[in-house]
Amino acid sequence: MxxxxxxxxxxxxxxxxxxxxxxxxxxxxxxxxxxxxxxxxxxxxxxxxxxxxxxxxxxxxxxxxxxxxxxxxxxxxxxxxxxxxxxxxxxxxxxxxxxxxxxxxxxxxxxxGVRGYGVHVNGFVGDGGDMRMWIGRRSMSKPTGPGKLDQMVAGGQPSGMSLRENMLKESAEEANIPRSLAEEAVSVGAISYLTERPEGLRHDVLFNFDLHLPEDFEPVNTDDEVDKFYLWPMDQIMEVIRETDDFKFNSALVIIDFLVRRGFICPDDPDYAAIIAGLHR
Amino acid sequence: MxxxxxxxxxxxxxxxxxxxxxxxxxxxxxxxxxxxxxxxxxxxxxxxxxxxxxxxxxxxxxxxxxxxxxxxxxxxxxxxxxxxxxxxxxxxxxxxxxxxxxxxxxxxxxxxGVRGYGVHVNGFVGDGGDMRMWIGRRSMSKPTGPGKLDQMVAGGQPSGMSLRENMLKESAEEANIPRSLAEEAVSVGAISYLTERPEGLRHDVLFNFDLHLPEDFEPVNTDDEVDKFYLWPMDQIMEVIRETDDFKFNSALVIIDFLVRRGFICPDDPDYAAIIAGLHR
Structure with missing residues (x-):
């Protein structure tokens, strides 16, 4: 694939x-x-x-x-x-x-078919070929994508809260990231899509943050929304994205955007321009 | 503005x-x-x-x-x-x-109104609040955007050359960047637009690279396409982008994409989602 x-x-x-x-x-x-x-x-x-x-x-x-x-x-x-x-x-x-x-x-x-919004945090350690990313497995009790793989932190954007404040709140709840560390997350853009899902028509914008974590940080879920965390090398993540449907449909797009922004998906991929266009609908 | x-x-x-x-x-x-x-x-x-x-x-x-x-x-x-x-x-x-x-x-x-393609290189030094970016002033003899500000390296994508090879070639010609240094440039995505210009209908995709340069590197133009280079703090670049038309129309978008990806334009900008959507048409 x-x-x-x-x-x-x-x-x-x-x-x-x-x-x-x-x-x-x-x-x-x-x-x-x-x-x-x-x-x-x-x-x-x-x-x-x-x-x-x-x-x-x-x-x-x-x-x-x-x-x-x-x-x-x-x-x-x-x-x-x-x-x-x-x-x-x-x-x-x-x-x-x-x-x-x-x-x-x-x-x-x-x-x-109303626009929905969310915040997602790519939590990673290391750099270049040595980079690894924290991946969460969603709890089986989640109404959408139970058991699917996800960003370290991912949450819907409710009314009456800023995106950054929501990111900090979700970082604490989903991965027990101290506020001082989560504040280092850098906003890096957004992806968007329009697609039919079992729950209806999803026309969402996901606002994304990159968080470069210290090697010794380990995420711990505190709100029962994540079953388990894995620290995977980028090669493994790239293979799972391409070859399986293990990631939640929209979390896969957030990773693909990360791979484009960080040079893991390169311009020599004949689909490069189409991939980028497809991440913004 | x-x-x-x-x-x-x-x-x-x-x-x-x-x-x-x-x-x-x-x-x-x-x-x-x-x-x-x-x-x-x-x-x-x-x-x-x-x-x-x-x-x-x-x-x-x-x-x-x-x-x-x-x-x-x-x-x-x-x-x-x-x-x-x-x-x-x-x-x-x-x-x-x-x-x-x-x-x-x-x-x-x-x-x-055919799709055109280009490669642009954001050449910068430092990090975070200390970041500065190399900006080129286009030669007055260029057929489009004479005298306008531009990325350190920017060039059209001709037939029969890979994007990366073109980036390396333009880096050498426009800014005298040694191949070994230019090879460190990371592909970071693309922006696209559809707009009426004096020369016709521009429906372009610009493939972008970020190149983190050593402090002591200084670009030198070798093909008469750039008149002068400036090393500007990001604050100054952001103000010039917002307040003037000094940048070439499409180079301004490449900088705005850089500002989004690097967290200089933040989600608390009420236009955040619209800016990102507008960079991908």
């Missing part, structure tokens, strides 16, 4: 199966045709029109929208239509950093 | 002013409506159809196409319609690394 196949595996999207989800005329997501009838029942909150789904016009304010959509989602949850409920509020925006239209339960975000 | 404005300044494109340029049914570029009548005169080579411009169907082979289009371009050049002639062969492809359909004079590439 190739890196490009891994990138393309996160670009499964048939636009003909979706219609836009709009608030006050602005598109903020897209809803699968099959899911529309479920929402059409809630006429006080949603308005199904020929070319999409609109949030009801009389819902003007953040709190109003959050409450009305929350009520619908609670109902759908009882019918088993919102699996993996998290009790985490995610902001609904049409661009990161702009004021959110409302907050939505995290598990529903892919059902509305 | 903001970094995002600089990124958006390289995204000026009105699709309604262009029609696709195709070879054997595959789109490889796009031609400005106003330029089409100039090409329609050469019926042996081009076929103007309702929805675009096709290369004549009887031109099957690489050499045939290169020669036929070359003849047309020579004619247009005599009429003054291909300014900035370079005598450099650029490959016409629809994706980097795939076999080229034919070779085209570099100056004509933007007239056909």
């Amino acid at each position: 190739s890196y490009l196949e891994k990138v393309r595996a996160c670009a499964r999207y048939r636009p003909e199966n979706y219609l836009p989800f709009r608030i006050s005329g602005e598109q903020v997501g897209q809803v699968r045709l099959g899911f529309l009838p479920q929402l059409a029942r809630f006429e006080d909150t949603f308005c199904c029109v020929k070319d999409g789904l609109n949030l009801a016009d009389n819902l003007h304010r953040f709190e109003q929208r959050t409450e009305a959509v929350g009520r619908v989602l609670e109902g759908l949850r009882e019918e088993g239509l919102v699996p993996g409920w998290r009790d985490e509020a995610y902001p609904v925006t049409n661009s990161f950093g702009s004021p959110p239209f409302f907050d939505m339960e995290r598990a529903a975000v892919p059902l509305f | 903001s970094y995002l404005e600089k990124v958006r300044a390289c995204a000026r494109y009105r699709p309604e002013n262009y029609l696709p340029f195709r070879i054997s049914g595959e789109q490889v570029g796009q031609v400005r409506l106003g330029f089409l009548p100039q090409l329609a005169r050469f019926e042996d080579t081009f076929c103007c159809v309702k929805d675009g411009l096709n290369l004549a169907d009887n031109l099957h082979r690489f050499e045939q196409r290169t020669e036929a289009v070359g003849r047309v371009l020579e004619g247009l050049r005599e009429e003054g319609l291909v300014p900035g002639w370079r005598d450099e062969a650029y490959p016409v492809t629809n994706s980097f690394g795939s076999p080229p359909f034919f070779d085209m004079e570099r100056a004509a590439v933007p007239l056909f």
